Amino acid sequence: MPIESQDNLLAEIRACSHCKDLPLGPRPIVQFSNTSKLLIVGQAPGRITHHRGIPFDDPSGDRLRAWLGVTRDVFYDAEKIAIVPMGFCFPGTGKGGDLPPRAECAPAWRNRILDTLSSIELTLIIGRYAIDWHLPDYSGQTVTKAVQNWQGVWPNQLILPHPSPRNNRWLKQNPWFDEEIIPTLQARVGGMF
Numbered sequence: 001m002p003i004e005s006q007d008n009l010l011a012e013i014r015a016c017s018h019c020k021d022l023p024l025g026p027r028p029i030v031q032f033s034n035t036s037k038l039l040i041v042g043q044a045p046g047r048i049t050h051h052r053g054i055p056f057d058d059p060s061g062d063r064l065r066a067w068l069g070v071t072r073d074v075f076y077d078a079e080k081i082a083i084v085p086m087g088f089c090f091p092g093t094g095k096g097g098d099l100p101p102r103a104e105c106a107p108a109w110r111n112r113i114l115d116t117l118s119s120i121e122l123t124l125i126i127g128r129y130a131i132d133w134h135l136p137d138y139s140g141q142t143v144t145k146a147v148q149n150w151q152g153v154w155p156n157q158l159i160l161p162h163p164s165p166r167n168n169r170w171l172k173q174n175p176w177f178d179e180e181i182i183p184t185l186q187a188r189v190g191g192m193f
Contacts, residue, residue, distance in 0.1 A: 009112060010030070016088070016108070016109075019089060023090070027089055029050070029089070030085070030113070031076070032117060036081055037192050038081045038189065039120045041086065042130060042162070045085065049090070050089070055085070056075070060163045067186070086106055086133060087102045089102065106133060122188060123158070126163070128143055144170070147181070158185060160181075
């Protein structure tokens with residue numbers, strides 16, 4: 001898709017109102033370019049991200065940037081990194097945290113965007129909903145098991161747990177993640193930018 005068409009697609013997404021009943025209203029938050037080399041697929045923006053309008057501009061983003069070994073400038077450069085979550089708007093809060101991404105979002109936009117991303121070298125798949133969409137063969141596995149089986153999709157994809165501080169316990173219980181996966185990820189990303 002030519003750049004102008006991609007710009008039109010982004011404008012169309014920013015004007016999306018498929019989910020008018022969202023608690024804070026629609027505010028699609030994505031970044032992408034036909035030159036993006038890294039694609040980050042998360043769940044959906046959180047409350048802080050909704051208010052700021054910047055993806056991963058919170059403690060989760062700080063951890064994710066540390067995992068990648070990149071600066072904020074690189075992270076927020078759409079010509080380098082695409083951030084296309086499963087849901088583009090904050091879905092609201094439930095009993096155990098944020099609600100799942102809205103079901104309307106992925107069918108409306110996902111394939112249209114992915115078709116424009118011709119330069120992607122690595123896709124980071126973060127969390128259950130991203131795993132289920134991008135890696136249906138892994139959908140029956142727990143997130144932990146899917147992350148443990150990371151070499152099955154490497155070097156074009158990598159499955160990650162969510163970088164949220166809510167996962168501090170998971171990270172302490174699974175030291176292999178920091179010891180084995182993070183250095184491999186940083187070396188790969190360092191060679192891209």
